[in-house]
Amino acid sequence: MHATLFSVQSFERSFLQHANTRHHQLQLLDTRLCADTAHLAQGAAAISVFSPDDVSGPVLEQLSSYGVRYVAVRAAGYDNVDLVAARQLGIRVANVPDYSPYAIAEHAVTLMLTLCRHLHQADQQLRANDFRLDQLIGFELHGKTVGILGVGRIGAVVARILHGFGCRLLGTDVQPNPELTERYGLEYVPLSQLCAQADIISVHTPLTPATHHLINERLLKSMKPGVMLINTGRGGVLDTAAALRALKSGHLGFLGLDVYEAEKGLFFTDHTRDLLLDDTFARLLTFKNVLITGHQAYLTREALTNIAEATVASLTAWGQGEAPAHELLPPPVKAGSSATPASAKA
Template sequence: TKLKIVARAGVGLDNVDVPAATERGVMVVNAPTSNIHTAAEHAVALMLATARQIPAADATLRDREWKRSKFNGVEIFGKTVGVVGLGRIGQLFAQRLAAFETHVIAYDPYVSAARAAQLGIELVTLDELLERADLISVHLPKTPETKGLLGTENLAKTKKGVVIVNAARGGLIDEAALAEAIKSGHVRAAGLDVFETEPCTDSPLFDLPEVVVTPHLGASTSEAQDRAGTDVAKSVLLALAGDFVPDAVNVSGGAVGEEVSPWLEIVRKQGVLIGALSGELPVNLSVDVRGELASEDVEVLALSALRGVFSAVIEDAVTFVNAPALAEERGVTAEVTKAAESPNHRSVVDLRAVFGDGSVINVSGTLTGPQQVEKIVNINGRNFELRAEGLNLVINYTDQPGALGKIGTQLGNAGIDIQAAQLSQDAEGEGATILLRVDREVPSEVRDAISTAVGATKIELVNLA
């Protein structure tokens, strides 16, 4: 297929066949953070409108009735606010409610107590939250486990007079059970922006004046819509350039932190070097991360390594999306290991490829200096310090007097300039590897002449651009 990317200027992907796209190597992106501020603000708006009965009061006054004594709301100030789900929107909601001088408690089994403490939030069990909270806002995804989470049983556990808001996903609250809890007086009021079935034009909640409802407006602001378009446009540009796309939903490896992102290219280039030197695919590719980088989530580096190796060996386009599928089809396994120790560099990534005949190729790379310059620092136990850029001749040969001069002569005769060079000998001082960065392609006849002149056992031109 010529299709490269499917971009959804929003969050939902119900109308995209993601598995089919993945199978064909087509990246699917959305804009998961484009509406988080808008959604959090809408939850706050529902909370305030519900607590102060604003829509009902507005309706009576529009009917030319002045019923001031009928509407006696509750303050947010000083209350305990329970946040069910402490993801990005849940955190934003909690931060905004904290400004009302509330005490925020939260339930989320995937958030550590330390992280919650950083946010100034007390992490509790769901039962404790239901028992203690004066106001509850739900911020969970809809899954089989969360569907109907606030049903008859859990609503009965809530504090009498609680105010409940759901601007996350329909179906998290049993609407019939909530209506009964409001009628009985146990739940004071509720605000809902989402419903189990949408569009929703009939619900037992619609007849209750204590309920504030909106037709799924959580993402409906001009700013969120503009941001969604901008976000997916950036993702499309990244994808078409072959770069990693943080918002791709069908790329394995997890999120890429700012500490990991600069390493994607050097690891890809290490893979390119392995592929060029071997001319075949390995059966196993090990990505060994050492030093400070090992404290980060680096699983995505395996994808970069696979991209590099495959792009040097096969003709198919290799992307972050189809790299795992290509590896599975061709029997290549990839793994990531980590170690805190790095003797010579703050961080280094060692790529180790094992081939079907038992042979091994190792290539190590690092980033140096404030500019994070990409460098190849080791090939098969031989140390280097060469920028990973441009066209490079990699020559393995038996060291001998005058070998470098012979190589330079052949390149000079062909009008090829050597821009940088690094030589490394093995421990015995016999075998040697030289890396030469050149300014143009080296024709096969020139490579053959160099090979003959120095008795090269391997000579490859590798593009590390």
């Protein structure tokens, strides 16, 4: 099968090439998919996309006119894909939901540990020959109450890891998993109770219309003073401007982010020669109690291998007239309804 892969990072290429044992014709582009670049897929039966790509209805219409019939998302989340429009156009879509919950969960806990022990600040001081410890007093995870917002595959691994640290675990999810309660003592509680009691909150919820800015000014004010908030899920779940105000007031004690609601056009690109025009992001970087990584939580050899293999497997299945293991099934479109973006598990 001839496939055009958009937003391919340099570190992805070897993994994709190694996984291509069926010798599909892969065109690997570092270009982001949008209305102005969709023409690059001409001649391809399939495309593959990543989180920075625009796979909205108008772009899908362009792709369909070029003969594209398949979209393989190299990620678990697919909130950038208009599934309703895809179904109307007869374009089939697959994602990679199970590439590695461990990669994301371990990164979330890494952010927690780095913040609670001021490791990023300690590194900066030491490199400046400042060996004082006065500003580096941290706290232990042991005995702390951690709230997990979204206890799916990733949240479950977070619970397992933090259980080993001796944390009290709270969780909120639309589908409680009794096994986590039995094995790790995780207590499912309403979101309001989780916010009121948790010393640390880790976000792993999908981005949907209902969860967009779920963590807003009101919810932040309901959290314990000095709370640590970690988001490795989707940037849009957090109202960043509200979080910035909570940091300035001191109510939000620590903030660890691997995702950012305005990350498109910012993350995955070298901007060393550019002015940082995002004032909110620039302000976040001035806080010593804020740690931001550029959407790298998934970036492990194991996860990259799984993503590449699953993406190629979807192409192979489609080429053989079969359904991939992780093909997405959008809801039926009612007559007269307009195409709206769908969303996915983080």
